[in-house]
Amino acid sequence: MASNSCIEIRGLTRTFTGRAKTADGTRKVSVALDDVALSVGYGEVRGLLGPNGAGKTTLCKIISTILLPTSGEVRVCGHDVVSEARAVRARIGIVFGGDRGLYGRLTVRQNLQHWGALYGLRGQALNTRLDELIGRFGMTARQHDRVEGFSRGMKQRVHLARGLIGDPPVVLLDEPTDGIDPVGARDFRTLVEQLRRAGKTILITTHDMAEAEQVCDQVSFIDNGRLIATEPPSALGSLVSRCERVDAWQVPQQVRERISRLAGVRLVEELPDGYLRFHADDQATAGEILLSLVQAGVTRVRNTVPDLEEVYLHLIGDRGMKVH
Numbered sequence: 001m002a003s004n005s006c007i008e009i010r011g012l013t014r015t016f017t018g019r020a021k022t023a024d025g026t027r028k029v030s031v032a033l034d035d036v037a038l039s040v041g042y043g044e045v046r047g048l049l050g051p052n053g054a055g056k057t058t059l060c061k062i063i064s065t066i067l068l069p070t071s072g073e074v075r076v077c078g079h080d081v082v083s084e085a086r087a088v089r090a091r092i093g094i095v096f097g098g099d100r101g102l103y104g105r106l107t108v109r110q111n112l113q114h115w116g117a118l119y120g121l122r123g124q125a126l127n128t129r130l131d132e133l134i135g136r137f138g139m140t141a142r143q144h145d146r147v148e149g150f151s152r153g154m155k156q157r158v159h160l161a162r163g164l165i166g167d168p169p170v171v172l173l174d175e176p177t178d179g180i181d182p183v184g185a186r187d188f189r190t191l192v193e194q195l196r197r198a199g200k201t202i203l204i205t206t207h208d209m210a211e212a213e214q215v216c217d218q219v220s221f222i223d224n225g226r227l228i229a230t231e232p233p234s235a236l237g238s239l240v241s242r243c244e245r246v247d248a249w250q251v252p253q254q255v256r257e258r259i260s261r262l263a264g265v266r267l268v269e270e271l272p273d274g275y276l277r278f279h280a281d282d283q284a285t286a287g288e289i290l291l292s293l294v295q296a297g298v299t300r301v302r303n304t305v306p307d308l309e310e311v312y313l314h315l316i317g318d319r320g321m322k323v324h
């Protein structure tokens with residue numbers, strides 16, 4: 001498979017066979033990934049967005065050689081994840097969220113020493129790298145504390161340091177800000193920018209739409225193991241063909257009722273900022289709404305494009321969505 005992409009995936013399927021037998025004596029097979037094709041360019045920050053159980057973690061595990069594909073082909077920097085797993089591992093740093101992958105009874109420094117050694121770092125080179133990462137993630141004062149007593153945000157810093165220890169060209173971030181506070185989330189976005197400037201290729205899995213919108217060059221949507229769309233965040237609005245909106249300020253009640261009765265008006269919503277939002281089925285209806293508002297003397301009107309959250313809802317439905 002010749003490719004100029006950093007991560008190249010073709011026809012990837014992964015199934016899991018359950019232990020329990022069904023009534024006819026066969027074992028239940030669940031499809032976690034179903035014929036997935038995905039290309040991520042060198043230096044790109046790609047978001048992988050999907051609800052719980054969509055297949056995001058399974059995909060990350062296959063890319064990072066933790067899990068074997070059932071069928072299909074996955075290459076990282078040109079290397080096959082099955083036949084050239086060592087070469088792939090040397091080029092990838094993986095950051096999981098939560099408690100996965102950390103040794104609670106070891107200190108921050110010991111955890112990182114362990115992972116650094118796995119990347120082939122030894123002696124002074126390892127110590128220098130540890131000092132650098134521990135300082136960078138603000139853990140100097142706590143480097144000799146056991147990880148098990150850490151808050152979620154602190155654990156996340158250890159995860160990030162761990163993922164970057166080998167200075168890999170490819171970084172996989174699986175739910176990196178899950179459960180961390182807004183300051184931690186902001187620091188995370190700064191970190192992604194630094195990594196981007198350093199030329200890293202980054203794949204971020206998340207069900208947090210705001211995060212994906214802010215840091216990614218492109219966002220791929222996955223649901224039920226299938227990749228359903230890939231777009232830059234700015235173009236996602238065009239995916240939603242039936243999503244015209246008109247926002248208006250201080251709309252008299254009778255005007256609101258008249259517009260609500262128009263055939264193409266689907267929904268009228270009160271926004272937190274005091275505007276009233278009219279959802280129309282098409283441009284012609286949006287035009288009619290605008291005309292009615294102007295004729296009624298309502299002048300504070302805005303025509304907005306849907307954000308990532310609405311696109312996500314439109315594509316996937318409201319399963320597993322995290323709303324801010």
Ligand SMILES: Nc1ncnc2c1ncn2[C@@H]1O[C@H](COP(=O)(O)OP(=O)(O)OP(=O)(O)O)[C@@H](O)[C@H]1O
Nearest residue numbers: 016030031032050051052053054055056057058059
């Ligand atoms: N080891 C396993 N054995 C059986 N089924 C599994 C296993 N790992 C994952 N699955 C199934 O594969 C599907 C995809 O799971 P996966 O963890 O990849 O989703 P996800 O998008 O990462 O979800 P989440 O956002 O909840 O982490 C789910 O239906 C899950 O139950």
